[in-house]
Amino acid sequence: MEAPALCDQVVIVMKKRWSIAASVSSLLALASVLAFGQGLDFSGHTGLPAGIDISGSWYPLPFQDSGLITASGALAEYGGIPLNEAGRLYALAWNPSRIQGRQHQCMGYVPPYTYNQPGNLRFWEERDPYTQRLVALKQYWQISEGTRTIWMDDRPHPPAYAQHTWSGFATGRYEGNQLTVYTTHLKRGWIRANGIPQSDGATLVEHFIRHGDRITYLSVVNDPVYLEEPFSRTYTLGRSIKEPDTWQYACDDGEQILGRTEDQVESYFWGRHPFLHEFADKNKIPFLGTLGGPVTMYAELLDKVSDQKAAEAAATAELKPSAGPIQVSRVADPTPHDGEIHVLPVQGNIFMLAGDGGNVAVQVGDQGAIVVNSGAGGIPDNIVAAIKKLTDKPIQFIVNTGFQPDYTGGNAKLRAAGFDPSVEGSFFSGQFADAGKGATIIGHQNVENHLMALKTAPEGWPSDTFVQARRRKFHNGEAVEIFHVPNAVTDADSVVHFRRSDVIVTGDILNLVNYPHIDVKNGGSIQGELEALNFLLDRTVYQHDEENGTMIIPGRGRLCDEWELAEYRDMLVIIRDRVQDLIRSGATLDQVQAARVTADYDTRFGATAGAWTTPMFVEAVYTTLKNPPNGIKR
């Protein structure tokens, strides 16, 4: 627009004697447009006005990766994905029958997977009603009825011990002509639903670039667990002309294969995948290319597959774990390591206290607190201080889920910080001088037995022990159940279920940092551990698509829900089955160790140093499969 045109507009405005306000605002608006619009060339626009506002309804354009939009890819179709060894082995072990497992039928989808799926998605802005400042971009996607929030107000990302979700925790900002989004706290999901995993340690950077009625979407997944290098990919989204009227995508799980036991998780042991070459053969693709890895993303692959014999040999070598070395976890350590206790609200009356020992759970209410586990011995004062901030009532009960120092180390101090008003002044106080003077410590009889054997201070021993499978209480308005789960990581394990709040505290049964610390000498076993995990899965309910509902505070690691529990169970079943398979073929422990049966999980859970290493875990599995304790047998 040239300057004279502005004068024409001005003349028109004066002649018509519009209202003063309208005239002034129109002129200023015109001036702004003129000033801003210098050099604009709208000749290329064929669709909606250009801009970077992505509000509205969109759908994935079906031209690119068309076969993957509806079918999720063939088995062993990994070309172009920079898988590392663990990622490739995870995918090679994946049996599609696994999605018929109860907890897998309704799993949600993580971004960027969601943007290459059929179905509509809608963006809208959420603004502060008073300041009109942009607070968040919201998104709803049809494929799993998922809602995503992209915070635009510069808020910080949560700590590593916070819950992960399908859509993760996302923050965004406008950069030039792009919306850039950074996402953390994702659940373990799919890069491609043919077994190619995206770990819960992945972070994601996305760029939305709008060109008229189209969005070009670039995603870059950084996954230290399963990828050798960042996985970048583009998609295109088209704008829906009208608001789509098909949004619902309900999913409830059910029995799909009758008779499948709870500890049956289908997988292929490496080298025995029956459909390994199907995709390559059908499409006349060099087999090496279909196995993925960084080389398959670049032109160098053309050179590599030109020597067919060498390419075939390289492909064969990738079908099983390499000789090593053993890999270690590459995810962010959720332990704060700052000597402090960090309080995380869970739901209902329950809080999680994260510190440098095992996790602590606290239920608060008028009747006084129940504390599940007491943390390592070094920082109980901080735990007491944290609980005092949550409630002015005393700690009435302490429940120990095990005897390990990380869960009982603070017993004595926490006990001293509380008292049991239901005992004080009662018949019992007449019999025992200290009755009600401190919090009551509840634990399975074996907890006390072990603490006594370890000669710990008697003040930290359970004062209220049980031997039955289920101990129950009603406290602070909700049922509290304590279940003994025999021969899991030890012979003294319990889990605690706060029923109205619907929070389960697992103790060391669920350890999201390492493989489970199966203490064979103290009665632990792989089969007991699996039975304990399946027992928990029988009690959990998801709210929507394997997310929320029953919340779980693990012994170590971040707050989670049923999905992480199911994934942990699946992993242990798969590893158990591999070890069992090798035992049946006569393998020694050394041979099982050399087979690296955990190679697809080591970059997430593995350790080669510290109190609990991967070889120690494999040995525990091997030992307790050969010699199950107390008649526990598969």
Added chain:
Amino acid sequence: MVRRLVVSAILAALTIYAQGGRGPAPPRTAKAAALYDITGYWVAVVTEDWRYRMVTPVKGELGGVALNPAGRKIAGEWDPAKDEQSGDQCRSYGAAALMNNPGRLHITWQDDETLKIEADNGQQTRLLHFGAATSGAGEWQGSSKALWEIVPAGRGDKPVGSLKVVTTQMRPGYLRKNGVPYSGTAVLTEYLDRVNEPDGNAYLVVTSTVEDPVYLAQPFQSASHFRKQPDGAGWKPRPCVTRW
């Protein structure tokens, strides 16, 4: 009173206009007006449409391309040996396909009004003309007109937008290695955007639309991307071939 207010408004408007509202006076050359720098070496990251781009799809594999009956007929007649005999090995290296091929790009300013894109794979060169100059009509890379398209989004102080390229008069070629055709009347519209990553990486994102009333029932829309390279290491000129 009314006149005084209106005159004041005019003065205010003209003042804003005179001050530019967007900083300094408009640059005179396309090079100086660049919204971002896309020069340098870039490597194609072939992660999307991998089975159509990194390997030669089997004959008749047309997934994702809405060919009309004439287009399907041509694709069904694909004969790479025949292309070799006729010296047409570069059919899948034309402008409508070049940015989807694996390989590397070297982008430079040939002059103040012309961006040059060289591809090592197929040894092709595209010239993107911002000015009145033209070149390439009837050749594999056709004739490309470029402009910096400003987005009227109003966010930020600097003008933002994309490099838009419209290419016409291409020699008929293949959208994909297996003979998916486009005709000489096809129009290729591309946006070339630079994306900077927090880790220091940068990507060149190419969004393209091929409109071809001769062979396509609807436009073929796709995107591809390249990662910035520090130098020319890995640059490997390869001749055109009819299949990988």
